[in-house]
Amino acid sequence: MPPVDDCLAVRGLGLRLPGVADAADLARLVAGGPLPPVPLRRFEAPDTDLGPVDRRTQAPVEPRIPAAVAGRGLRALPPESLLALAAAADAGTAAAGGPPDRWLAPSVLDPADAGPAAVLWASSSAGLTEYATICVEASTLDPGLSSPIIGPASAFNGPAATVSIRLGIDGPNETLTGGTTAGLAALVEAARLVSYGDAARALVGGSATVSRWSVAGLADGFVAGEGAGCLAVSPGRDGEPGIRLGRFHRTTLDRSDLAAGCRDLLRTVCGPAGGPVAAVVSTLDTELVRTLADDRVRPVWHLERALGDFGAAGGLLAAACAVAYCASAPAPTSVLALAIEPSGNAAILEVSSWGAPTSSSGWWGDNSRSVGVSGSPT
Amino acid sequence: MAVSGVGAVSAAGLGADALWTAVTERRVLTGPVTRFDMSRYPARCGAEVPAGAVADLDAMVPGHESLAARFLAAGALEALRHAGIPEQGRGRLLGVFVGTVMATRPVLDRGIGSGRLDVPGRTWADPDALLATLREVVTVTGPTVLFAPGCAAGNSAVAAGARAVAAGEVDVAVCGGVSELSLEILAMFTSLRALAVDTVRPFDVNRRGTIPGEGAGVLVLERVDRLVARGGRPLARILACAAAADAHNPTQPHPDGNGLVSTIHGCLDRARLTSDDVDWVCAHGTGTQASDGIEARAVAKALAGRRRPVVSSIKGQFGHAEGAAAALEAIVAVRALADGLVPGNVTLVEPDPACGGIDLVEPAGRRAPLGVVLSQAFGFGGGVSTVLLGRGDRATG
Amino acid sequence: MAQRGVVSAAVLRDLAAEIFEVNPDEITEGAAFYEDLGIDSVQKVEFVVRIERQLGVRLTDEEAAGLQDFGDTLAVLRDRGISVGP
Known part of the structure; x- marks a missing residue:
């Protein structure tokens, strides 16, 4: 049985997050950079008994679909599918731009003989607005008059399906949902699919969009997060410089003492001391994050408190933050991505860099700039 | 497994x-x-x-x-x-x-x-x-x-x-x-x-x-x-699983059933079995015009062998249970393997000539020993996932 | 399209162009929806539903399935007593 840990190298990172231009921007936030102010926006659901609600949320994120995948057939797609497509296309092509290594094929858009690519996507908001729209139409219009195009987009799998259809990716296609752990579980499932030969590489992403409907499912007290992130991954080779997804662990912690469970989990992955320089945590439990930060073993950065509640995409974005940080800091660097749900469902992943990028412009030829490794951004 | x-x-x-x-x-x-x-x-x-x-x-x-x-x-x-x-x-x-x-x-x-x-x-x-x-x-x-x-x-x-x-x-x-x-x-x-x-x-x-x-x-x-x-006995075995995507259209399967064909081949390769080893295909078969025809052709192509593949869908009885459908069908496959009964297409009256490449089981079903069952599922978005099951009392199915 | 029973072909053509994501010029009476315009069946049903909503008519499954092009669409609507102007 091939080992699953340490098998995946990160080949590209695609981001569509408000106020975040690129991986280096994201890395600066993780390193303690100032967070942009977030305005209040009003959300409404006409023809329902849901009243308007004001919620702190960034302005809608522009998908900025890369020209290579733009074209006919996008107009009817929900905004979240467009964000997912844009992030996935960026992740899949980033590797083509340059060093240190390439996606096994020149890019995921031109898969050649690299073997099947999988798409794994995490979202709890995809399709929700569409589902609710059909429900409203079923109340206000005669049967048969609800929109045929909207209906099939009312499930969770719109982003994964769109990425597969528009980029021509015919490997396993999975959508994960639930709590924040789903996004990290998507990376674990990708590692398994690659390790068992079901896929040669994978685009693993997460996304969220905000509507009057989705805010009903978000925790109070956080910014409503909107955006998408995607990692392109494929097997790493021994000694190859780059960014690697390392050890991971999934478990259900005892709900009665989540903090103790989290400390055990951190020790499982990184030993009693040393190793990772920071932890990016995706959880709705602010108190738990504070407890972990008070241990002063390493800085703890709370994704939801910094960027907002992205639902099931949270764990994936935590991993994306860890990747961005490792890409911008001097190698070797290691950062943990951790997701914990109120039920105790938890996942942890170690992201590491080693070797030096062979290009002064960084891992993916983007304008990555170095960031400091200290700071306690919590 | x-x-x-x-x-x-x-x-x-x-x-x-x-x-x-x-x-x-x-x-x-x-x-x-x-x-x-x-x-x-x-x-x-x-x-x-x-x-x-x-x-x-x-x-x-x-x-x-x-x-x-x-x-x-x-x-x-x-x-x-x-x-x-x-x-x-x-x-x-x-x-x-x-x-x-x-x-x-x-x-x-x-x-x-x-x-x-x-x-x-x-x-x-x-x-x-x-x-x-x-x-x-x-x-x-x-x-x-x-x-x-x-x-x-x-x-x-x-x-x-x-x-x-x-x-x-x-x-x-x-x-x-x-x-x-x-x-x-x-x-x-x-x-x-x-x-x-x-x-x-x-x-x-x-x-x-x-x-x-x-x-x-x-x-x-x-x-x-x-x-x-721990003193138990397998009811059945999972011999292999495979997944793929049509990468074609949000609501319509690829006309050649590419994703399905790929998962069937993937399952057989992984289990080191051939088309002729598959005793029953527990089909997705939703009863929609386009989808059933594509599925029938894809199964006939993917399982070409000495005999036409034996196929039925239980959706004539249970409707399309959506998220539960494939899991319920896997359970039916487990019981079919244990009991030696191939369930029939209970509501089938006149087989579609366009589905002539597969052996559609008559409504009464067939009493026959089964060794290997293929259970496939697909849906909107083009995702396909297929499971190959074998009898609990055999080493290789 | 405010008035029931009356519609302009130009308005319907714009509606089809919006749903099919093509230029209205491409929606000729004889351009086949599937073969020439390259739409899928859901786009066609969306077109039918939007017409039904706006004109207050209902098409049978057979009528809907039988629409091969824009000319068919206008013919079905005229059969229903709808006055289709330019």
């Missing part, structure tokens, strides 16, 4: 026995929907879990706004008890892998009336709530992973559970697929003009569409050696 327990909630009621009895007795369980007012709809049928069975859930699992959450918990309890694994206690490494299409969203359907939508609570916006009832009755010590990849969901859950067991991440994988009947889905299919007015007739020349169903199917997976060591 052994299947050590199964549990089901279906249009046949509670229990895997009720499911299998309905299959063997050839009962057609679609009928007028009672849970929603569909009097103004042109097609008004569904395959509901009977009201009496829903009432009986009260004695088995805690209450929850989401019926699907309760179906799932009931199925998991039955499957764990069947496997002889305690549902409570942290003394075993147990993970949960669940597939769904809409998770808790159908809770929102209850607000559909005439005029403004009356929105009940917010459970419909929280997909994780689908697992709440299960977590109340089962102590989960490993990961919980919820898949929502479209209608292949049940097979995705089985495949992920099998991978987790194989990797040593868990000792016991509770794998399920679940859905509750949704007026949103009925409204969607009404607009798509894809609903059958009376009966689902997969592969029939006069098929007129599908009928949504509901339920939960749960399978417990363990390593065969672990199961045998």
